[in-house]
Amino acid sequence: MSDSTPAAPVVLDVWCELQCPDCHHALTDVIALRARYGDRIEIRLRHFPLEKHKHAYAAAQAAEEAAAQGKDWPFIEAVLARTAELDRAGEPLLIEVAGELGLDTEEFDTALIDGRHMLIVDADQAEGKAIGVTGTPTYVIDGERLDGGKSQEGLRERIEAIADRLLAEQG
Secondary structure, eight states: OOTTSOOOOEEEEEEEOTTOHHHHHHHHHHHHHHHHHGGGEEEEEEEOOOTTSTTHHHHHHHHHHHHHTTOHHHHHHHHHTTHHHHHHHOHHHHHHHHHHTTOOHHHHHHHHHHTTTHHHHHHHHHHHHHTTOOSSSEEEETTEEEETTTOOTTHHHHHHHHHHHHHHHHO
């Protein structure tokens, strides 16, 4: 390997659920982090649907279908912008958002019916529970878990400090 091989990006896992009002507010931080770091940070949405939100599990599966169709973050952002509406409208809103983004809505509907993405959602949730995630949003960067469900205050700054340190260590 040559010295010109780019360093692997810093990974930030965001344990989220798409019906969560706190995750809706956290989206501002996620967008700011993406703008600041670009491809030097890989922000991965990890599913953690909460039982108190009856459409969260379907929304997580829908996000995976959006990813399969190449529009994961646009879909995630669009649904998070409408958490209150998702609470009222349920799965039809997920199909509507997919259509607004030009995704194959028939395939979307089929994916929600056949449950093809359930294993991914279940695996994320199980991993989250195993590392102590109890609510959303929760961030994990460099092995440190930051709970945004209680308060978002100061979290972006803490994430930036860790990311800056990791990027500096990479040289």
